[in-house]
Amino acid sequence: xxxxxxxxxxPGIMGKPMIHNLHRAGFSLAVFARRQAQVDELGLTDIQSxxxxxxxxxxxxxxxxxxxxxxxxxxxxxxxxxxxxxxxPGTLVIDMxxxxxxxxxxxxxxxxxxxxxxxxxxxxxxxxxxINGNLSIMVGGSTTDFTRxxxxxxxxxxxxxxxxxxxxxxxxKACNQILAAQTMNAVAEAYLLAQSANVDPAKVRExxxxxxxxxxxxxxxxxxxxxxxxxxxxxTHLHAKDLDIALDSAKANQIDLPGATLAxxxxxRLLLQGDGELDSAxxxxxxxxx
Amino acid sequence: xxxxxxxxxxPGIMGKPMIHNLHRAGFSLAVFARRQAQVDELGLTDIQSxxxxxxxxxxxxxxxxxxxxxxxxxxxxxxxxxxxxxxxPGTLVIDMxxxxxxxxxxxxxxxxxxxxxxxxxxxxxxxxxxINGNLSIMVGGSTTDFTRxxxxxxxxxxxxxxxxxxxxxxxxKACNQILAAQTMNAVAEAYLLAQSANVDPAKVRExxxxxxxxxxxxxxxxxxxxxxxxxxxxxTHLHAKDLDIALDSAKANQIDLPGATLAxxxxxRLLLQGDGELDSAxxxxxxxxx
Numbered sequence: 001x002x003x004x005x006x007x008x009x010x011p012g013i014m015g016k017p018m019i020h021n022l023h024r025a026g027f028s029l030a031v032f033a034r035r036q037a038q039v040d041e042l043g044l045t046d047i048q049s050x051x052x053x054x055x056x057x058x059x060x061x062x063x064x065x066x067x068x069x070x071x072x073x074x075x076x077x078x079x080x081x082x083x084x085x086x087x088x089p090g091t092l093v094i095d096m097x098x099x100x101x102x103x104x105x106x107x108x109x110x111x112x113x114x115x116x117x118x119x120x121x122x123x124x125x126x127x128x129x130x131i132n133g134n135l136s137i138m139v140g141g142s143t144t145d146f147t148r149x150x151x152x153x154x155x156x157x158x159x160x161x162x163x164x165x166x167x168x169x170x171x172x173k174a175c176n177q178i179l180a181a182q183t184m185n186a187v188a189e190a191y192l193l194a195q196s197a198n199v200d201p202a203k204v205r206e207x208x209x210x211x212x213x214x215x216x217x218x219x220x221x222x223x224x225x226x227x228x229x230x231x232x233x234x235x236t237h238l239h240a241k242d243l244d245i246a247l248d249s250a251k252a253n254q255i256d257l258p259g260a261t262l263a264x265x266x267x268x269r270l271l272l273q274g275d276g277e278l279d280s281a282x283x284x285x286x287x288x289x290x
Numbered sequence: 291x292x293x294x295x296x297x298x299x300x301p302g303i304m305g306k307p308m309i310h311n312l313h314r315a316g317f318s319l320a321v322f323a324r325r326q327a328q329v330d331e332l333g334l335t336d337i338q339s340x341x342x343x344x345x346x347x348x349x350x351x352x353x354x355x356x357x358x359x360x361x362x363x364x365x366x367x368x369x370x371x372x373x374x375x376x377x378x379p380g381t382l383v384i385d386m387x388x389x390x391x392x393x394x395x396x397x398x399x400x401x402x403x404x405x406x407x408x409x410x411x412x413x414x415x416x417x418x419x420x421i422n423g424n425l426s427i428m429v430g431g432s433t434t435d436f437t438r439x440x441x442x443x444x445x446x447x448x449x450x451x452x453x454x455x456x457x458x459x460x461x462x463k464a465c466n467q468i469l470a471a472q473t474m475n476a477v478a479e480a481y482l483l484a485q486s487a488n489v490d491p492a493k494v495r496e497x498x499x500x501x502x503x504x505x506x507x508x509x510x511x512x513x514x515x516x517x518x519x520x521x522x523x524x525x526t527h528l529h530a531k532d533l534d535i536a537l538d539s540a541k542a543n544q545i546d547l548p549g550a551t552l553a554x555x556x557x558x559r560l561l562l563q564g565d566g567e568l569d570s571a572x573x574x575x576x577x578x579x580x
Contacts, residue, residue: 101487124501136501159500163493171489172497175480179503182479182549186472189547190465193536196543197391199461203453207462210449211414211426213469215505246483253486255578257479259472262548288545 003028006152007060009053009076009083010067010097011038014123017130018066018096018156023047025155032056032076053077054086062152063093069241070099077107089115092145094152096137098122100245101167101174102252104140108166119145120166122173123157126234134158138176140169174246181243181263183217184280188287191225196288202226221281233279240267240276293318296442297350299343299366299373300357300387301328304413307420308356308386308446313337315445322346322366343367344376352442353383359531360389367397379405382435384442386427388412390535391457391464392542394430398456409435410456412463413447416524424448428466430459464536471533471553473507474570478577481515486578492516511571523569530557530566 005028008019016038023029023044030048032055033039039049050056053076057063063083065076073095077083083093093111095104095118108118119141129135135157139146146162153160163172190208191201205222208214224230243264250257266286275282295318298309306328313319313334320338322345323329329339340346343366347353353373355366363385367373373383383401385394385408398408409431419425425447429436436452443450453462480498481491495512498504514520533554540547556576565572 124498124503126502136497138497159497161493161497161500163497164489167487168489168493171484171487172494175483175494176498176501176503178483179473179476179480179498179505179508182476183469183473183503183505185549186469186476189472189549190469192545193465193468193540193543193547194461196545197457197461197539199454199458203451203458204462204465207426207428207449207451207453208414208466208469210451211466212416212506212510213414213466213473215469215473215507216502217505218469220502249487250483253483255482255486257483258552259475259479259549262552 004061005030005059007032007050007056007063009056009063009065011042012066013127014130015066016042017127019044019047021133021155022152027152027155030056030060052081053083054081056086057083057091058086058088061088061091062149063091064096064152065093066096068097070103070245073097073099073107074103078110084110084114087111087114087116091116092119092148093117094119094121094149096121096123098173098242098245099170101170101249104167104170108141117142117145118166119149120169121149121153122169124173124176130156137161138163138169138172140164140166171249174242174249177239177242178246178257178260178263180217181239181267181280181283182259183215184221184283185263185266185287187218187222188225188284191284192288224279224281225284230278230282232277233281235276236267236270236278236280236282237276239280240264240271243267294351295320295349297322297340297346297353299346299353299355301332302356303417304420305356306332307417309334311423311445312442317442317445320346320350342371343373344371346376347373347381348376348378351378351381352439353381354386354442355383356386358387360393360535363387363389363397364393368400374400374404377401377404377406381406382409382438383407384409384411384439386411386413388463388532388535389460391460391539394457394460398431407432407435408456409439410459411439411443412459414463414466420446427451428453428459428462430454430456461539464532464539467529467532468536468547468550468553470507471529471557471570471573472549473505474511474573475553475556475577477508477512478515478574481574482578514569514571515574520568520572522567523571525566526557526560526568526570526572527566529570530554530561533557
């Protein structure tokens with residue numbers, strides 16, 4: 001079997017290091033970017049770039065998309081110059097963006113009409129995880145496609161889980177984002193309680209790291225909050241967008257998530273005061289601000 | 291310097307294994323229990339028991355109290371037959387109960403009038419942690435007293451942090467309990483979202499354990515929720531009591547903790563439906579129940 005050629009759509013903050021890791025692993029790559037500068041910044045002269053997603057699609061066997069939200073994925077996959085207009089039968093599309101599970105399922109069935117298939121494969125771990133090749137990858141789709149993509153995922157991530165059918169990867173990511181945001185809020189509330197009682201939050205964190213209240217959020221974001229260091233990391237406006245997706249899914253499935261709604265409201269308030277570019281650990285600026 | 295003699299008040303579920311670990315470490319021990327059966331159950335024939343906290347206090351150098359709540363601690367320390375009526379000058383009282391920081395500070399100043407001092411030293415880690423001698427111990431009080439108690443703490447715990455002055459240990463414990471409860475609610479909401487979208491929560495947990503959403507609550511209580519195994523562990527009525535203490539402290543310090551309040555309401559609903567004896571991970575029974 002010949003090595004598949006991969007077409008990558010979206011060499012952004014996450015996409016760029018992911019492309020580098022795929023390149024390092026020996027994959028044959030092509031790329032589409034909205035701006036030529038993004039292609040140049042890759043600094044990889046053996047990667048061909050195409051001027052539209054449909055042209056890219058006609059030249060590769062596997063397509064990876066890694067863009068910002070549902071509408072961007074719809075544009076690159078089914079828009080006027082989208083993948084679907086050039087795609088070859090048997091192509092596998094791996095969407096690593098964080099988008100709605102409902103949109104994912106619609107896209108999968110549209111690709112199916114072209115004898116192509118989709119994996120939703122959103123990631124967690126941020127730019128650092130993308131650079132170090134140890135992203136968590138949450139995958140929805142068929143077992144056949146998951147197996148087909150195994151070597152590709154292994155080049156970019158470490159904790160790679162086949163969660164279920166199409167959309168299940170996105171649901172897992174939504175769960176990840178509501179859990180992370182609520183834990184950040186909980187850490188911020190704990191710090192607020194400590195400060196209000198004239199107790200050093202750094203000492204509280206140290207005491208709590210060894211027990212049942214341990215979380216990576218307490219360890220990593222808890223330290224950011226102490227340092228008031230909100231250089232992203234993962235930006236507030238993206239975390240807010242992800243919670244919107246999660247709450248839309250909750251609504252579509254007729255459930256109420258009051259804790260996630262509270263955390264989403266705090267991120268929205270942070271956005272409204274102009275802090276959308278800060279790391280979402282800046283939720284601590286809002287907690288207790290009345 | 292002679293080895294101090296320790297008087298232990300409250301050989302209950304937590305106290306019993308703590309006494310065993312102190313005994314194993316070679317400390318000379320005496321005990322007060324409300325019921326003789328608790329003394330007998332210790333099965334340690336070389337431990338003398340006293341019929342009141344005041345009598346115990348007159349016979350020892352260090353007193354450890356480990357009882358249920360603020361009123362119990364007040365009763366054994368300053369009640370009609372309390373420690374304060376028999377205490378020798380220079381005695382150190384170590385209160386390992388989980389109670390209010392405000393009550394702790396009052397008790398400390400009352401003991402001070404008898405030339406005795408107090409450490410608040412609530413623990414995290416449950417019965418298992420008490421048995422294995424790896425409790426987290428959150429300590430409030432003077433550095434001198436913390437140093438004096440170091441070997442005693444080392445016999446019972448592993449993560450031992452001097453958080454600050456009297457009350458600071460209790461504030462750290464309150465932070466621990468609001469963080470744990472909110473994280474449990476967040477895990478339960480994540481599972482609810484997954485289930486509502488026909489996605490396997492066990493797979494979601496697996497995917498999330500490797501990333502930023504990792505917490506010990508997701509690992510331990512998340513597994514309990516999947517198994518619907520609510521054998522305690524840490525009982526709902528005790529966790530609810532601890533959140534009451536945390537929210538009382540918040541109120542006393544004029545702050546609002548909406549996430550902790552939400553989690554406290556869920557635990558109260560669980561109590562009201564008669565599930566107070568279940569592990570507090572049973573919060574998952576309430577989340578999504580309307």
